[in-house]
Amino acid sequence: MGERPVATLDILQQVVKASPFTDWTGCEVTRCDSGVAELRLPFKKELTQHHGFVHGGVIGFLSDNVSAWAAASVVGDVVTADYSVKLLSPGIGEEFIARGEVVKANKRLVAVESKVYALKEGQKKLVAMGTATILPV
Amino acid sequence: MGERPVATLDILQQVVKASPFTDWTGCEVTRCDSGVAELRLPFKKELTQHHGFVHGGVIGFLSDNVSAWAAASVVGDVVTADYSVKLLSPGIGEEFIARGEVVKANKRLVAVESKVYALKEGQKKLVAMGTATILPV
Amino acid sequence: MGERPVATLDILQQVVKASPFTDWTGCEVTRCDSGVAELRLPFKKELTQHHGFVHGGVIGFLSDNVSAWAAASVVGDVVTADYSVKLLSPGIGEEFIARGEVVKANKRLVAVESKVYALKEGQKKLVAMGTATILPV
Amino acid sequence: MGERPVATLDILQQVVKASPFTDWTGCEVTRCDSGVAELRLPFKKELTQHHGFVHGGVIGFLSDNVSAWAAASVVGDVVTADYSVKLLSPGIGEEFIARGEVVKANKRLVAVESKVYALKEGQKKLVAMGTATILPV
Numbered sequence: 385m386g387e388r389p390v391a392t393l394d395i396l397q398q399v400v401k402a403s404p405f406t407d408w409t410g411c412e413v414t415r416c417d418s419g420v421a422e423l424r425l426p427f428k429k430e431l432t433q434h435h436g437f438v439h440g441g442v443i444g445f446l447s448d449n450v451s452a453w454a455a456a457s458v459v460g461d462v463v464t465a466d467y468s469v470k471l472l473s474p475g476i477g478e479e480f481i482a483r484g485e486v487v488k489a490n491k492r493l494v495a496v497e498s499k500v501y502a503l504k505e506g507q508k509k510l511v512a513m514g515t516a517t518i519l520p521v
Numbered sequence: 522m523g524e525r526p527v528a529t530l531d532i533l534q535q536v537v538k539a540s541p542f543t544d545w546t547g548c549e550v551t552r553c554d555s556g557v558a559e560l561r562l563p564f565k566k567e568l569t570q571h572h573g574f575v576h577g578g579v580i581g582f583l584s585d586n587v588s589a590w591a592a593a594s595v596v597g598d599v600v601t602a603d604y605s606v607k608l609l610s611p612g613i614g615e616e617f618i619a620r621g622e623v624v625k626a627n628k629r630l631v632a633v634e635s636k637v638y639a640l641k642e643g644q645k646k647l648v649a650m651g652t653a654t655i656l657p658v
Numbered sequence: 659m660g661e662r663p664v665a666t667l668d669i670l671q672q673v674v675k676a677s678p679f680t681d682w683t684g685c686e687v688t689r690c691d692s693g694v695a696e697l698r699l700p701f702k703k704e705l706t707q708h709h710g711f712v713h714g715g716v717i718g719f720l721s722d723n724v725s726a727w728a729a730a731s732v733v734g735d736v737v738t739a740d741y742s743v744k745l746l747s748p749g750i751g752e753e754f755i756a757r758g759e760v761v762k763a764n765k766r767l768v769a770v771e772s773k774v775y776a777l778k779e780g781q782k783k784l785v786a787m788g789t790a791t792i793l794p795v
Numbered sequence: 796m797g798e799r800p801v802a803t804l805d806i807l808q809q810v811v812k813a814s815p816f817t818d819w820t821g822c823e824v825t826r827c828d829s830g831v832a833e834l835r836l837p838f839k840k841e842l843t844q845h846h847g848f849v850h851g852g853v854i855g856f857l858s859d860n861v862s863a864w865a866a867a868s869v870v871g872d873v874v875t876a877d878y879s880v881k882l883l884s885p886g887i888g889e890e891f892i893a894r895g896e897v898v899k900a901n902k903r904l905v906a907v908e909s910k911v912y913a914l915k916e917g918q919k920k921l922v923a924m925g926t927a928t929i930l931p932v
Contacts, residue, residue, distance in 0.1 A: 404569050405576040430541050439542040440601045441582025448578045464577045465767060466791060468605035468742070468879060470906045470926065472899040487924050488883040492766070492793065493739060495881045495924060497908075513898050513906060515881065515926055517740060517791060519766065602904060603928060605742060605879070607769045607789065609762040624787050625746040629903070629930065630876060632744045632787060634771075650761050650769060652744065652789055654877060654928060656903065678841050679850040706815050713816040714875045715859045719852025738851045742879035 388520070391416055391456035406449060409442065413453060419486035421453035426479050438475030438502075446482040447498045447514035454484035455494035455518035465493065467516035469500075475511055477502030484516075494518040525657070528553055528593035543586060546579065550590060556623035558590035563616050575612030575639075583619040584635045584651035591621035592631035592655035602630065604653035606637075612648055614639030621653075631655040662794070665690055665730035680723060683716065687727060693760035695727035700753050712749030712776075720756040721772045721788035728758035729768035729792035739767065741790035743774075749785055751776030758790075768792040799931070802827055802867035817860060820853065824864060830897035832864035837890050849886030849913075857893040858909045858925035865895035866905035866929035876904065878927035880911075886922055888913030895927075905929040 391399075396413045400406050409431065415422035425431075425446060433439040448467045455462045484498040500512040528536075533550045537543050546568060552559035562568075562583060570576045585604045592599045621635040637649040665673075670687045674680050683705065689696035699705075699720060707713045722741045729736045758772040774786040802810075807824045811817050820842065826833035836842075836857060844850045859878045866873045895909040911923040 399571050402571040403576070404567050405579060406570065408567050430545050432541050433543065434536050434539040439540070439582065440604070441578070441585045442542060444581045444585060444604065444606075445576065445578025448581060464608055466605065466607040466740075467577070467581065468603065468926070469581075470603040470898075470928065471601050472906055487881075488921060495883055497924065510899060513908065513926065515879070515924065517881065603877075605789070607761075607791065609769055624744075625784060632746055634787065647762060650771065650789065652742070652787065654744065673845050676845040677850070678843050679853060680844065682841050704815050704819050707817065708810050708813040713814070713856065714878070715852070715856025716816060718855045718859060718878065718880075719850065722852045722855060738882050740879065740881040741851070741855065742877065743855075744877040745875055 388460035390458060390460050391453060393417065396453055411446065411449065416453050416457045419454055419458045420483065421450050421457060422481065422483045423450050424479060424481050427477060438480065440471050443471060443475055443500050443512045444469040446480060446500050447512060448516065450482040450484035451496040451498050451514065451516035452518050454486050454496050455489065458486050458489045459494055459520040461521045462518045463521050465517040465519050467514060469512050469514040471512050473509055473511050475502060477504040479503045491520065525597035527595060527597050528590060530554065533590055548583065548586065553590050553594045556591055556595050557620065558587050558594060559618065559620045560587050561616055561618045564614060575617065577608045580608060580612050580637050580649045581606040583617060583637050584649060585653065587619040587621035588633040588635050588651065588653035589655050591623050591633050592626065595623050595626045596631055596657040598658045599655045600658050602654040602656050604651060606649050606651040608649050610646055610648050612639060614641040616640045628657065662734035664732060664734050665727060667691065670727055685720065685723065690727050690731045693728055693732050694757065695724050695731060696755065696757045697724050698753055698755050701751060712754065714745045717745060717749055717774050717786045718743040720754060720774050721786060722790065724756040724758035725770040725772050725788065725790035726792050728760050728770050729763065732760050732763045733768055733794040735795045736792045737795050739791040739793050741788060743786050743788040745786050747783055747785050749776060751778040753777045765794065799871035801869060801871050802864060804828065807864055822857065822860065827864050827868045830865055830869050831894065832861050832868060833892065833894045834861050835890060835892050838888060849891065851882045854882060854886050854911050854923045855880040857891060857911050858923060859927065861893040861895035862907040862909050862925065862927035863929050865897050865907050866900065869897050869900045870905055870931040872932045873929045874932050876928040876930050878925060880923050880925040882923050884920055884922050886913060888915040890914045902931065
């Protein structure tokens with residue numbers, strides 16, 4: 385897989401700016417190398433559901449993004465085949481961070497694990513765990 | 522489970538209005554009864570990724586919403602424990618519709634299947650299939 | 659995908675005989691064409707867990723098998739990339755049947771839905787629902 | 796959750812002996828405490844599919860078992876609501892080991908991650924990764 389250009393932090397920061405939805409959420413990629421990607425998302429009210437928590441669909445989106453980026457750091461351009469997320473705690477916090485890590489990559493697909501955390505008053509709480517299958521394109 | 526008030530179309534339309542993220546997306550609930558919920562989402566550029574397709578995280582959000590609503594039509598207030606989505610085609614279309622259907626409900630949890638379709642020039646194309654586990658609260 | 663020989667009922671019945679685990683369980687393929695596969699499994703005590711129900715891992719195996727076979731009826735030789743199963747009722751019955759149906763197939767992967775049912779005293783009960791991603795090889 | 800008796804290695808070894816399917820496979824629990832469970836399974840031909848690899852359904856069964864046991868070490872008696880497994884490498888080896896670890900537990904459900912490895916000529920290779928939702932009963 386070494387012949388394909390892989391994603392880097394610089395490249396992904398450009399991609400995020402060119403991605404209207406990701407950019408609108410305020411999601412920022414903070415790491416992308418060696419099969420690991422990380423992001424942060426500041427809380428904003430527009431991301432919440434009717435109880436005031438960040439919507440589970442947004443948490444899943446973070447998991448999807450960080451998984452695709454982790455895969456892209458190994459295999460270059462990718463598309464998500466599937467992602468799955470367990471919502472473990474309500475999305476309450478001033479900021480959310482997510483980390484995706486490639487578990488296995490080959491020419492056909494990349495398996496990724498992810499975690500999403502909420503930061504609230506200096507505490508970091510696990511909000512979701514996810515898995516994804518990402519395809520090189 | 523008959524003693525709990527279940528969700529109806531009227532109730533959910535109020536919930537959507539009170540849910541900043543769902544409301545922002547433009548997502549509209551169009552059916553909610555008897556274990557089935559349906560929604561529509563008009564395309565807007567703010568929902569896309571860098572190739573101009575609706576972001577997979579938004580597709581997953583539709584699957585999550587419609588699954589939770591289908592469950593709520595049977596058991597009342599709910600929270601999503603997990604959802605899983607397979608992205609089968611790019612999110613290209615003027616409008617997206619999603620349908621969730623309860624497969625099994627008991628006091629502890631509700632299993633739901635969902636499909637998301639894109640409408641483009643009069644054609645309906647399957648974009649995603651999903652499953653979810655929804656908890657009565 | 660038309661150039662690859664696809665699986666048929668005859669072929670799969672030979673494959674099952676050549677598959678020691680599937681053969682040991684007593685699992686029998688009863689349909690395999692047009693993106694649909696079905697199987698039956700008579701109850702036997704060796705398949706149970708400590709409460710006397712058929713083990714959830716065996717139910718998942720049925721889901722995996724029938725999903726791979728449904729895919730093989732469309733694309734020929736396959737391997738399972740992932741499968742996911744929701745266990746909806748205890749595995750109680752004289753016989754189990756499962757059905758897998760291809761939702762979407764392309765050159766890279768096949769998405770399949772499956773259901774597993776228990777037959778008990780003339781009643782058919784849904785025991786599990788599953789999804790799988792199957793790869794052409 | 797402290798009032799319920801939790802599973803221990805001793806208890807689970809008895810449960811395995813009383814579980815015809817698990818016992819037939821040769822699967823042996825080797826650790827069960829503090830939210831972690833581990834097992835080993837020696838290769839035998841009866842567990843294979845038609846290419847001679849251990850059947851993916853058996854790999855999924857290992858993931859299911861070790862996940863349920865990890866949960867039982869925290870909350871006592873359990874039942875599996877769902878499990879999901881990504882098959883990352885063929886099941887080739889003299890022995891298989893699996894490890895499940897509780898990510899989050901509450902009164903309603905327990906989220907578990909698992910890995911399955913093959914041991915072959917002194918090498919340990921990742922064969923599968925899984926997640927499961929386990930319910931206290």
